[in-house]
Amino acid sequence: MTTSTGLRRWWIGAAALAALLALPAFASQYIVHIANFILIYTLPVIGLGFLTGFAGRVSLAQGALFGVGAYTTALLTTKFGWTPIATFVPSVMMTVVLAVALGGAAVRLAGLYFVMATIGIQQIVWIVLMNWIDLTNGPQGVRSIPAIGFGNYRLETPQQFYFLALVAAGISYILAKRVIGSRLGLYLRALSDDQLAASSVAVEVGRAKVIALALSAAWAGAGGFLYAHYVRFVHPDMFGLDASVLYLVMSIFGGYRSIVGMIVATGLLESATEYLRPFGEFRMIAYGMILLLGMMFFPKGILTLVRRRASVPAAGKG
Amino acid sequence: MALLSASKVSLAFAGVRALVDIDLQIEKGELLGIIGPNGSGKSTLFNVLSGIYRVDQGTIEFRGRRTERLGIAQIVRSGIARTFQNKRLFGTMSVLDNVVVAALKGAQGSVLGDVLGLRSSAKARMKAKDTANRCLALTGLAESTYLLARDLPYGAQNRLELARALALEPTLLLLDEPAAGLNPSERTALQELIRRIHGEGVTIALVEHDVRMVTGLCARAIVLDHGEKIADGASAMVVRDPRVQAAYFGEVESGEEAHAT
Numbered sequence: 380m381t382t383s384t385g386l387r388r389w390w391i392g393a394a395a396l397a398a399l400l401a402l403p404a405f406a407s408q409y410i411v412h413i414a415n416f417i418l419i420y421t422l423p424v425i426g427l428g429f430l431t432g433f434a435g436r437v438s439l440a441q442g443a444l445f446g447v448g449a450y451t452t453a454l455l456t457t458k459f460g461w462t463p464i465a466t467f468v469p470s471v472m473m474t475v476v477l478a479v480a481l482g483g484a485a486v487r488l489a490g491l492y493f494v495m496a497t498i499g500i501q502q503i504v505w506i507v508l509m510n511w512i513d514l515t516n517g518p519q520g521v522r523s524i525p526a527i528g529f530g531n532y533r534l535e536t537p538q539q540f541y542f543l544a545l546v547a548a549g550i551s552y553i554l555a556k557r558v559i560g561s562r563l564g565l566y567l568r569a570l571s572d573d574q575l576a577a578s579s580v581a582v583e584v585g586r587a588k589v590i591a592l593a594l595s596a597a598w599a600g601a602g603g604f605l606y607a608h609y610v611r612f613v614h615p616d617m618f619g620l621d622a623s624v625l626y627l628v629m630s631i632f633g634g635y636r637s638i639v640g641m642i643v644a645t646g647l648l649e650s651a652t653e654y655l656r657p658f659g660e661f662r663m664i665a666y667g668m669i670l671l672l673g674m675m676f677f678p679k680g681i682l683t684l685v686r687r688r689a690s691v692p693a694a695g696k697g
Numbered sequence: 698m699a700l701l702s703a704s705k706v707s708l709a710f711a712g713v714r715a716l717v718d719i720d721l722q723i724e725k726g727e728l729l730g731i732i733g734p735n736g737s738g739k740s741t742l743f744n745v746l747s748g749i750y751r752v753d754q755g756t757i758e759f760r761g762r763r764t765e766r767l768g769i770a771q772i773v774r775s776g777i778a779r780t781f782q783n784k785r786l787f788g789t790m791s792v793l794d795n796v797v798v799a800a801l802k803g804a805q806g807s808v809l810g811d812v813l814g815l816r817s818s819a820k821a822r823m824k825a826k827d828t829a830n831r832c833l834a835l836t837g838l839a840e841s842t843y844l845l846a847r848d849l850p851y852g853a854q855n856r857l858e859l860a861r862a863l864a865l866e867p868t869l870l871l872l873d874e875p876a877a878g879l880n881p882s883e884r885t886a887l888q889e890l891i892r893r894i895h896g897e898g899v900t901i902a903l904v905e906h907d908v909r910m911v912t913g914l915c916a917r918a919i920v921l922d923h924g925e926k927i928a929d930g931a932s933a934m935v936v937r938d939p940r941v942q943a944a945y946f947g948e949v950e951s952g953e954e955a956h957a958t
Contacts, residue, residue: 561811581803
């Protein structure tokens, strides 16, 4: 990588950050509201990226795991009276434990079997949320989830919530970059290229895949936590198979193994669902066309629009 | 005691006998040749030694430890590295990363340590990078460090397989037809390289179709045919054994037959 592209990247990054910080000052409440959803969704999407982009494992359970995080905090705060902040760690833990318990064996299987298993996990979680009425309120959902507060300051409006979502997405981005630059990240790329060769250089492929699953669940759980305290209402249908499909599309559409690409794709696709509202009942058709054309013309991800990807060696960064 | 000793190793696939009662000793510091016609069980033997296939019967001992039930990664960590006949590189990764993965030897450290950038993590990774660079220099790939593995020319991919196996710092190195597909000058260079690696104290077992390469490199050779070991001894003598001649050069005329086994 030459210094000039490094410098250019730095400028793009700085400009993007400045725009993000200034957004609530000039944008309408509606725009900020959409921005909050985008920022929240980047978490499950990046988490899924660990599994799909790096370990080569396609999961259709990310919506359910996002829901586990959301429901854990929703129930702990409304039924057991916890303060929202205190439920962050339990929400993430719950999601990770459940993902590893249900998917830990399946993630070691060949790709297609794992996809099938994740559809099963997705459905099991949805059915439990819908039918374990004593605990989850079933189809009524959980209402009146408290807003996150710092002292007396409560994050209730989109503008108030925005900076929390921005900081959370920022931390998630930085941590994700460090995860994929870690030894684990290297092992995941190796095993998705050739699993037998990875074993033959002493990589414990089974363990690496389980850790990737746990990390992707952790990101989903953290995203679910934010979502529950922003929307302040949860319902099983928010975390169905269609949500899982959406996160999968977002994590692939942005570009192979590119975290920035995943974030950009989340932004584009989430805002597209809003901007396409004038299309009325044809909205989903237009949405489908965007996806189709995107994958046709930019099979390596929409980020190829703005840059030609040079391969940056992960290990080279010490 | 032998570095590796296999005794009465047998393996069958759906009733077809791939390995039959193989007894094999590899002494420390040796450069052993393994020859035999196509389908004679050479690669199968390597797959058994490296844990990819489980034996049906028999035992394998490496440095005094039974390995026939260990997983692939465990066997690698015990000191056996290998290359593959049909190259199995990490195509989407850089040449350097291909070798760094191996040099890390599966050490997980902690993911958290890497994410937080702890000093011990950085140290382990720097050490792996040094090892990798040394192996790339040895195999003449120092100039190609940042290319993607899949973009390398064929001969260089061959050497990258070798560099990756060396980065595991093996006691025993299994080379599965490393010269396949190389032109004569590349072949000569490879022979030199194998000699150098052997000279540094690595025990090597070399599966090779080319008898001349084996007699040139290896003091001792074994011959497999139909999954059985039919000869074992000084390589120059072994290739003159009438049974070997029949099995080996008979194959040229009746290649179909050898394949059917």
